[in-house]
Amino acid sequence: MANFVLVAGAWLGAWAWDDVVPELRAAGHGVRPLTLSGLAEKSGAPAGQQTHVRDIVHEIEGHDLRDVVLVGHSYAGIPVGQAAERIGDRLRRVVFVDSNVPSHGESFVTAWPDGRAMIEASMAATGGFWAPLTEADFAGQGLSDGQIGRLVGGATPHPGATLTEPAVLGRGVGELPATYVKCLLDGAEPGPDVAELLRGEHWRLVELDTGHWPMFSRPRELARVLLDAVGPGR
Numbered sequence: 001m002a003n004f005v006l007v008a009g010a011w012l013g014a015w016a017w018d019d020v021v022p023e024l025r026a027a028g029h030g031v032r033p034l035t036l037s038g039l040a041e042k043s044g045a046p047a048g049q050q051t052h053v054r055d056i057v058h059e060i061e062g063h064d065l066r067d068v069v070l071v072g073h074s075y076a077g078i079p080v081g082q083a084a085e086r087i088g089d090r091l092r093r094v095v096f097v098d099s100n101v102p103s104h105g106e107s108f109v110t111a112w113p114d115g116r117a118m119i120e121a122s123m124a125a126t127g128g129f130w131a132p133l134t135e136a137d138f139a140g141q142g143l144s145d146g147q148i149g150r151l152v153g154g155a156t157p158h159p160g161a162t163l164t165e166p167a168v169l170g171r172g173v174g175e176l177p178a179t180y181v182k183c184l185l186d187g188a189e190p191g192p193d194v195a196e197l198l199r200g201e202h203w204r205l206v207e208l209d210t211g212h213w214p215m216f217s218r219p220r221e222l223a224r225v226l227l228d229a230v231g232p233g234r
Contacts, residue, residue, distance in 0.1 A: 013040025
């Protein structure tokens with residue numbers, strides 16, 4: 001049995017995994033979807049990027065979880081990658097779902113050379129938060145109107161400090177046992193940083209023919225990918 005810890009990306013909380021959790025539990029695994037500080041039911045809590053790293057580490061260590069499959073979607077890949085390094089031999093595998101990956105000393109906005117101004121303008125207009133997307137922003141991502149409605153209705157403003165603080169890593173994430181899930185409607189190829197990591201011996205690529213939010217658009221297919229990532233028991 002593995003223990004899945006599921007962390008969704010910007011604007012989202014544990015609720016984003018509602019359609020994935022039953023598939024993992026039916027296969028006999030432990031599952032803990034996690035809401036990061038400042039989001040969803042934790043809105044209002046102050047949060048920086050290292051707060052989110054601690055959220056994840058505390059969830060794992062506080063519940064004494066072992067054989068952890070740590071899953072990070074989109075923005076959450078950055079704190080998840082750092083937390084994976086810090087939990088040591090509790091980790092079984094990391095799964096990055098169409099996500100950013102951390103690089104020591106770099107922030108989320110560092111990887112957005114064309115979008116940094118947009119994000120920072122949003123933060124300036126909303127008191128330090130990144131405003132959620134609108135319905136139009138989800139077009140072309142393989143989502144039904146109902147799924148888009150759930151995303152828009154459940155999203156909360158994202159704490160800006162988590163996007164601008166730098167990652168802190170003791171070693172490169174290339175040494176972690178990792179699966180990278182590329183969602184093809186959001187771009188046919190991983191970014192150059194991920195492509196370089198995939199050339200290493202510890203990372204493997206899985207492609208899904210869907211958009212950036214597969215926990216909504218293709219939850220069963222995503223669950224199968226996560227189950228495949230478990231691999232043989234130790």
